[in-house]
Amino acid sequence: MAKSSVDLVGLPLIRNFNDIAGLVWEGKAFGVGVAAADTGIVGQTSYAATLATVALRNLGSKAMVPLYARFSQTGTVGGGRITAHVSTLNTDQYTSGTALTIYNLNRNSSNGTTAVAAHTATLPAFTTGNQVLVYEADILQTVTAASDLVTDLFPAPGFCVVKPGGGLQIYTDAVTTGPTWFWAIAWAELDV
Numbered sequence: 164m165a166k167s168s169v170d171l172v173g174l175p176l177i178r179n180f181n182d183i184a185g186l187v188w189e190g191k192a193f194g195v196g197v198a199a200a201d202t203g204i205v206g207q208t209s210y211a212a213t214l215a216t217v218a219l220r221n222l223g224s225k226a227m228v229p230l231y232a233r234f235s236q237t238g239t240v241g242g243g244r245i246t247a248h249v250s251t252l253n254t255d256q257y258t259s260g261t262a263l264t265i266y267n268l269n270r271n272s273s274n275g276t277t278a279v280a281a282h283t284a285t286l287p288a289f290t291t292g293n294q295v296l297v298y299e300a301d302i303l304q305t306v307t308a309a310s311d312l313v314t315d316l317f318p319a320p321g322f323c324v325v326k327p328g329g330g331l332q333i334y335t336d337a338v339t340t341g342p343t344w345f346w347a348i349a350w351a352e353l354d355v
Contacts, residue, residue, distance in 0.1 A: 183230055192351050206245070215332040216333050223277025226324050249296070249333050257286055260281030265278060326355075
């Protein structure tokens with residue numbers, strides 16, 4: 164007898180991902196942000212699949228569930244239109260980048276992460292079918308100076324799942340000048 168589709172979903176994943184405070188309390192939520200105070204990272208001037216603004220790698224045995232990715236532009240805007248692309252990889256292919264420190268959002272928790280993160284990351288050309296675009300958005304700005312606009316680059320908490328051994332990439336590009344970002348990203352790590 165064939166298995167039903169219900170057999171493919173682990174019970175711990177059946178939960179309300181909008182309850183981020185609950186995930187933080189349980190010590191299952193992790194975050195990463197700018198490497199140093201008042202220092203942003205620069206996006207690309209055009210989309211290149213091998214140049215991610217931020218790359219997250221799931222090196223552990225737990226499912227990595229994105230909660231939020233809040234980006235705020237600084238300095239001069241990178242053109243009137245900035246495009247953000249979020250993609251997952253079935254098999255992580257990260258090759259280089261600037262390593263970032265990941266922290267547990269519950270500072271009293273002893274739970275550690277097995278995910279790693281880097282900004283201005285380089286990846287090789289992907290094998291066919293490895294990269295899946297899961298979200299894309301345009302950020303439209305008509306002013307010459309950056310505003311206090313905070314953009315969430317994930318449509319909703321739990322909108323996708325990064326399997327163990329996979330990766331999550333965020334790309335930002337603008338036609339004229341690569342945008343500079345202050346940012347914070349959070350995710351939950353759950354048993355599968």
